[in-house]
Amino acid sequence: MRVTRKYRFSASHRLHAPGLSQRENSELYGKCNNPYGHGHNYEIEVSVRGLVDARSGRVVDPRVLDWFIEQRVIQRFHQKNLNAESEAFQDRVPTTENLACEIYRQLKARWQSVFPGESASLEKVRIAETPRNIFEVSETNGQY
């Protein structure tokens, strides 16, 4: 059984690769390279796979999942400038590919301590940067 919970945050970013010249960045990222940055309403889906606990009828307690996401995602990124305020993007471009990998890694690293001894495991993280651009990271679809 897979349970998916959706969350939202709004943040700004600028796509600019430090290893490239200004002209190359401008050509590569176009409007996304605007030096003042720009923002998105991100929507993130966190999917958890596990067995249904007979006592609670649940795979995962949504209150604990909500708390975890609040701590590890919302507080870090909501109403923030990803380039200026996130340590994760000091040496990486804050594309939503990189953001999805960062969130997946963060959640994966702390999963066992938040859900000790439970069958529930993190299956995937899916982020919509806009309703038309969507990125998904899971254990099986590549490096994160």
Next chain:
Amino acid sequence: MLITKRVEFSASHICRNPLLSDRENEELFGAAANPHGHGHNYVLEVTLEGQPDPVTGMVIDLKKLKEIVNREVVEPYDHRFLNYEVPPFDRVVPTPENIALDVWKRLSPQLSKNGCRLHGVRVYETPDLYVDYFGEPA
């Protein structure tokens, strides 16, 4: 090929395990254990797997699919208090996980009778919380 039919139903429920005390239920479910119950607009997506019939060009007649889903799920669930009116939720906590399991049990044999294989069910309790079940051991 996969085809998906989406339906909606509205129902009330209490997240309460009848084998536990009020206090244990309160700890386990928080506000969702409110003894008066509360409700949701559920959305159910039923996904079938099959090949289009060479003559009709259809995997299943969508009228037939709608009739089965309405008869087996929407009519018994819609505008009901699940814990009191819809077995097995007198014994089983009506979480979206358990609703997905029950929907699978209701639909899978009926669809098989009509030559279709149920691929998966998705139950949205709210637009921000949904479960997917594909018939695996749960």
